[in-house]
Amino acid sequence: MKTQTAWDDGTKKRLIEAAGEVFAQSGYRSATVREICKRANASVSAVNYHFKDKEGLYSAVFEYAHRLATEKYPHDWGLGPGATPEERLRVFIRSLLLRGLGGGFPAWHEKLVTAEISDPSGIFSKVAESSIRPMHGLLEEIVRELLKKNNPFGEADDETIRICSMNVVGQCIFQHHARQLMVFEISKNMKPEEIVAISEKIFRFSIAGIRAIASDTHC
Amino acid sequence: MKTQTAWDDGTKKRLIEAAGEVFAQSGYRSATVREICKRANASVSAVNYHFKDKEGLYSAVFEYAHRLATEKYPHDWGLGPGATPEERLRVFIRSLLLRGLGGGFPAWHEKLVTAEISDPSGIFSKVAESSIRPMHGLLEEIVRELLKKNNPFGEADDETIRICSMNVVGQCIFQHHARQLMVFEISKNMKPEEIVAISEKIFRFSIAGIRAIASDTHC
DNA sequence: GACAGATTAGAACGCTTGTTCTAATTAATA
DNA sequence: TATTAATTAGAACAAGCGTTCTAATCTGTC
Numbered sequence: 001m002k003t004q005t006a007w008d009d010g011t012k013k014r015l016i017e018a019a020g021e022v023f024a025q026s027g028y029r030s031a032t033v034r035e036i037c038k039r040a041n042a043s044v045s046a047v048n049y050h051f052k053d054k055e056g057l058y059s060a061v062f063e064y065a066h067r068l069a070t071e072k073y074p075h076d077w078g079l080g081p082g083a084t085p086e087e088r089l090r091v092f093i094r095s096l097l098l099r100g101l102g103g104g105f106p107a108w109h110e111k112l113v114t115a116e117i118s119d120p121s122g123i124f125s126k127v128a129e130s131s132i133r134p135m136h137g138l139l140e141e142i143v144r145e146l147l148k149k150n151n152p153f154g155e156a157d158d159e160t161i162r163i164c165s166m167n168v169v170g171q172c173i174f175q176h177h178a179r180q181l182m183v184f185e186i187s188k189n190m191k192p193e194e195i196v197a198i199s200e201k202i203f204r205f206s207i208a209g210i211r212a213i214a215s216d217t218h219c
Numbered sequence: 220m221k222t223q224t225a226w227d228d229g230t231k232k233r234l235i236e237a238a239g240e241v242f243a244q245s246g247y248r249s250a251t252v253r254e255i256c257k258r259a260n261a262s263v264s265a266v267n268y269h270f271k272d273k274e275g276l277y278s279a280v281f282e283y284a285h286r287l288a289t290e291k292y293p294h295d296w297g298l299g300p301g302a303t304p305e306e307r308l309r310v311f312i313r314s315l316l317l318r319g320l321g322g323g324f325p326a327w328h329e330k331l332v333t334a335e336i337s338d339p340s341g342i343f344s345k346v347a348e349s350s351i352r353p354m355h356g357l358l359e360e361i362v363r364e365l366l367k368k369n370n371p372f373g374e375a376d377d378e379t380i381r382i383c384s385m386n387v388v389g390q391c392i393f394q395h396h397a398r399q400l401m402v403f404e405i406s407k408n409m410k411p412e413e414i415v416a417i418s419e420k421i422f423r424f425s426i427a428g429i430r431a432i433a434s435d436t437h438c
Numbered sequence: 439g440a441c442a443g444a445t446t447a448g449a450a451c452g453c454t455t456g457t458t459c460t461a462a463t464t465a466a467t468a
Numbered sequence: 469t470a471t472t473a474a475t476t477a478g479a480a481c482a483a484g485c486g487t488t489c490t491a492a493t494c495t496g497t498c
Contacts, residue, residue, distance in 0.1 A: 011446085030248040033486065043447050045488085050445095054486065163420050166397055167390045174389025201382050201432060208431030209424035216423060230476085252456065262477050264458085269475095273456065 012050050014040040019061045024108030028058055065109035066131040069099045075138055085145040086207060089168070092139060093206065094199040096172045101179070101195045110176055139165045143210060150214035164213055168206050231269050233259040238280045243327030247277055284328035285350040288318045294357055304364040305426060308387070311358060312425065313418040315391045320398070320414045329395055358384045362429060369433035383432055387425050 018040035022031045033054055037044050051057040073095040079088060100110030113132070143164045147156035175198065179190075237259035241250045252273055256263050270276040292314040298307060319329030332347070362383045366375035394417065398409075 027246065027249075030246075032484080034484090043445095044486085045446065045448080048487065160420070163417060164424070166393055167421065167424050170389040170391075170393025170396075171386045172389075173396070174385055174392055177389075177392070178385055198382060201379070202386065204431050204435060205383070205386050205428035208427040212423050212427030213420060251454080253454090262475095263456085264476065264478080267457065 011040065011042045011046050015042055015047060015050065015057065016061050016064050019057050020065055020108045020112070023058060023061060024111035033057075062112060062131070065112060069109040070131075073099045075135060085142050085149065088142050089146065089207065090199075090203045092142060093168065093172060093203050094196060096169070097175060097195050097199045097202070098192065100172070100176045101190050101198075102192065110173070113173075136165065136169075139168065143168070146207075146210050147214045150211045154214070156214070160213060164210050167209060168202075171202050171206065230259065230261045230265050234261055234266060234269065234276065235280050235283050238276050239284055239327045239331070242277060242280060243330035252276075281331060281347065281350070284331060288328040289350075292318045294354060304361050304368065307361050308365065308425065309418075309422045311361065312387065312391060312422050313415060315388070316394060316414050316418045316421070317411065319391070319395045320409050320417075321411065329392070332392075355384065355388075358387065362387070365426075365429050366433045369430045373433070375433070379432060383429050386428060387421075390421050390425065 015036065019031075019036045022036050022039065025031075033044055033047050036057075037047060040046075047054065047057050051060055075092055075095055076083075076088065077091040077095055079091055083091075096110070140161050143161050144156060147161065147164070234255065238250075238255045241255050241258065244250075252263055252266050255276075256266065259265075266273065266276050270279055294311055294314055295302075295307065296310040296314055298310055315329070332351070359380050362380050363375060366380065366383070
């Protein structure tokens, strides 16, 4: 009766992880179930049995990847409630980069996101709402605090907050894009120290940028 | 004998423009020749006759789009040779955004690039080298001057220059991504004033970021 | 060992893809 | 007008896709 044991070490997990790689590399439409099953050493009927659809498999992959990624690299990396917005931004950027640029299992989560961005499958909208939205909200909250802190008299409008947030995310996402383009094999993963070094540069870049924008708002 | 007249107003041009839209929206693999031909009011054999392949059509589209985009929005927007690097960066960012966010024909060029980034077709590497490389080189030259200008004693290494350049491009590219994700219909184009306003914010953000990075380099 | 349910293997089906092929049509020249 | 080449239309083809189906196998319980 303990059929759930299969989840941890059975074909179900193997399928999810193989699918994650393929989906991340090729996008939803271009990925084929046969390729996924071949990598997972499973039969094509297994995906139908466990997930009903290719679409069901994709949703499962996305949820699994998101759970793993945020467990390993949370947005608030052991930060106390009294942390300054600067610290929170630094940690946010570092986590986002570690999640996407590192090798191994949680690596293809961000690649999945970026693949979805330029070739929307439609499934994304339903599934990713729950994973993207709160992340986005957290970042905007950080940016709002930073803007207010650096210009207490001016009022930061939503448009300004949104653009600053997008600038931060854009810098991080583009790291995946560019490296995926340069290096053909996806498995070429970077050392954590390198990733942290990059995130530090992006952090300083962004902090200065936000402060500049803050002092631009007519007070 | 004047068979080249067909290029300007014949099915060849219609095919290219229809293909541009479809490729930009769906990526190379997901786009179908039948859909392209339907939009262009052409027969499926026309693509084979004029371009030999789906791949040939793609290459033609890319070259055409790149030519149109850089003609309409050059990287150096009527700037004299004595322009400051700050001015050149502002113009660079503005052109990049106008090229990608505006509606109409040159709009899908950048979308093509971003689609290619996350779902590389392999054709890209050959074709886009000539369009991406010089753009990238120009931006790195601007960044190098800015870094040196803001810290005459420190020497800016290549890694720093590259990351700053990537940050600038990442912010611009992400504007396409995010808006493509939010708004489903691709034809939802923005007004030029809005685009310029965004580019101005990104410029101030980036200038401040680069200056911060410059003063970080150990002198 | 025997039975029942869970799981897998692999062929089969219907559909869509890119490409090719032949006949029809158009355009230009003499 | 006759002839020749350029272009188009639309059916046809092989390959690949996601999915479904049935028989085989495994797994746990009596």
